[in-house]
Amino acid sequence: QVSPVTMVDAFEATNGKFEGYxxxxxKGVCATGEFVGSAEGRALSTASAFSGRAVPVxxxxxxxxxxxxxADNTRSQRNLALQFNLPDGEIWQMGNISAPIFGAVTPEQMLGRLQSLQPDPATKAPDPAKVKAYVDANPEVLLQGRYFASQPVPASFGSVNYWGVHAFAFVNAKGEKQWGKWIFEPVGGVRGLSDEEAKAKGPSFLFDDLRERVKAGGVAFNFNLELAQPGDKLDSAIVPLPEGRKKVTLGSLKITAVAPDxxxxxxxxxxxxxxxxKGVEPSADPMLAARAAPYAISLSRRINEGAKQ
Ligand code: HEM
Known part of the structure; x- marks a missing residue:
């Protein structure tokens, strides 16, 4: 069991502490959207998100x-975080990433990786021997980085896939449970930049680009669910479902406006x-439950620091 305070302290010690963030x-931007669920979504889950009526997000x-x-012109992670404001005050939150897998299997492994990367006070850089020893003993922590290195720089926030990474169960009116992993896939398709194009964009192009695309009405995602079959691994953030699993579209999310700041x-x-x-249930993936407390701690720290975003 990793203490959530220890975890957030390790984030700050290794990645830097930026007050209010x-x-x-x-580095993010707030936007609004509208989600409309599909008949397939309704067949799989009683969640009111899939009613077919527009839901503000x-x-x-x-x-x-x-x-x-x-810099946002590099081969690194992009995130799509959502809050569905459902009828009767019900809320559905999620934080999806532009990789099918996460960088650690358990919170203990994540903490160990962060600690191995902590800058040495003398050199202000991680100790290469420590980094190597941790990676040798925990080779899974390299998988996500390899995935990002294999992908081009996303051409925009609206042209990359975002995975939920964990498995969730969708429960319908008959009480039937379908396990799956979801992906938000851009309706306009995935598009990456060549290395030259990425360089020419400069280190901060994604927000203005998003504003332009949303104004032109062009940013939307299909909320797709890959359906698990019996025997599929459902408790790992680094093992995707086997390739070729049936995929259904639970609905579509259109981005309608981007905040001015x-x-x-x-x-x-x-x-x-x-x-x-109601109608969606968590899996036993230890990385899922381990997110709750550190997120709350990060929120309270940044609010106390006078958060601006
Ligand atoms: C124990 C594991 C994890 C820890 C300790 C952790 C920690 C954090 C923290 C502290 C935040 C900022 C929360 C805030 O201030 O509002 C955050 C944001 C985020 N995390 Fe994690 N995380 C973990 C696992 C994951 C996993 C597995 C994913 C993959 C889907 C993920 C995706 C995200 C995303 C997308 C955001 C940004 C949300 C936003 O825009 O605010 N995290 N994480």
Whole structure:
């Protein structure tokens, strides 16, 4: 069991502490959207998100990491965090990433990796021997980085896939349970930049780009669910479902407006993926439950510091 305070302290010690910002996904922008569920969604789950009526969604796009000035023309993580404001005050939150897998299997492994990367006070850089020893003993922590290195720089926030990473169960009116892993896939298709194009964009192009695309009405995602079959691994954030699993579209999310600055409705939200609606249930993935407390701690620290976004 990792103490959530120890975890957030390790984020700060290793990734840097930027007062007022999220300890992860710091460089972000708030937006609004509208979700309309499909008949397939209704068949799988009683969640009111799939009723077919438009549901307002608070959206936050961000770049991975703790640095609010991180370059966004690099091969790194993009995030799509959502809060569905459902009827009767019910809320569904999630934080999806631009990789099918996470960088650790358990919170203990994540903490160990962060500690191995902590800068040595003397050199201000991680100790290469420590980093190597940890990776040798925990080779899974390299998988996500390899995935990002294999992908081009996303051409926009609206042209990359975002995975939920954990498995969730969808429960219908008959009480039938379908396990699956979800992906938000851009309706306009996935598009990456060549290395030259990425360089020419400069280190901060994604937010203005998003505003232009949303104004032109061009940013939308299909909320797709890959359906698990009996025997599929459902408790690991680093093992995707086997290739070729049937995929159904639960509905579509259209981005309708982008906030003029980084603040707005998103400031007080921590997009905790354990906050689920009736009709959707969590898996036993240890990384899922381990997100709740650190997100709350990060939220309270940044609010106390005078959060602007
Ligand atoms: C124990 C494991 C994890 C810890 C300790 C952790 C920690 C954090 C923290 C502290 C925040 C900022 C919360 C805030 O201030 O509002 C955050 C944001 C985020 N995390 Fe994690 N995280 C973990 C696992 C994951 C996993 C497995 C994913 C993959 C889906 C993920 C995706 C995200 C996303 C997308 C955001 C940004 C949300 C936003 O825009 O606010 N995290 N994480």
């Amino acid at each position: 999220r300890r992860s996904g710091a 608070i959206v936050r796009f961000s770049v991975g990491g703790a640095n609010p000035k991180a 980084a603040g707005g409705n998103c400031v007080a939200i921590n997009f905790d993926p354990n906050r689920l609606p």
